[in-house]
Amino acid sequence: MLPSTEMLANIKEASQTVISTRRPWRVFLDLFALTLPSSISEATTRLAHNVTYFLFNYALILLLIFLLTLFRHPLPLLIFLLLSAAWYFLYFSRDDLPLAILPLAFLTVVALFVTAAWLNLLLALLSEAVVVFLHGVLRSTEDLVGDDQDSPYGNMLLGDTPASGAYVPV
Template identity: 45%
Template sequence: MSETLSNFKEATLSIMSTRHSWTEFLSLSSLSLPSSLSETTTRIGINLTRFLFNYSSILLFILLLTLVYHPLAIILLLIAFSGWYFLFFSRDSSEPFLLFNLVSLDERVVVAALSVFSFVAIAVTGVWWNVVTAVVAAAAVVCLHGALRRTDEGGLDDYESPYGPMLSDGAGPYSAV
């Protein structure tokens, strides 16, 4: 039990140390229209990485708003979210997070059990449309914010563009057209 609490504390501190303040997240001075589709997708990728905690909070808030008249669904989904957090996301792993590339049989069993519990909780309470609506609304908010928020601020040097050498100055295998 002590080890579980210690792992929970470490995972929580790790998540909290990577979160950014809401004032930084909501800063109107850092919003602008992107100039191209590649800049848009790069901005979304960088902002997803940088503001993952904030975006997750928005998703959970929208989900709770859609479930306000379904208290049993809220309770069951909070249990499911807790299970995902304690049993999967807070695990000590040096491997990058790849849901479909789980290493051990134990990880596969845990993911399968949590997936089944989550789907059963949604099916039993009959809130499919609420969940779908919340996820679509949250995805729209996240994409809109991610695309509009400039990424030219400090601390982004370690992010690699998904377009790799195609955006380089001719040093890669691709040349300018």
């Protein structure tokens, strides 16, 4: 069963949306914005907001950690650098929907298992989870409040819902 063209277009649009949300590294790495949360509620709110706001930065860190875990293994590192370049040039940099996604996805999965890099990917995912959790909980969101559309709760709390100020049938 092959994925439909519409589904592939949605995947590409979602990935381009994530790429368009990249944030400056100086904002991401601002040491003065690191504080301890006062409660568990505040910690979960910070985590949700920071994951939404810094999603692209976290994805780049995941890729970097994965490539660093492959540093002692030159052949898998070279294979995944070539695969990353292939993904960029054949899928992400094109406006039309390329048919290269299925072969690229297949090659990526095969490369993960043939080079035994799936263990490195698992290690990178676990390391990234720790990084995201620590940064997400410790990074205050007070200076990020200006971006209302990036609220982890959407626009529900902003009063932009059609039902704001009116009765809605239950």
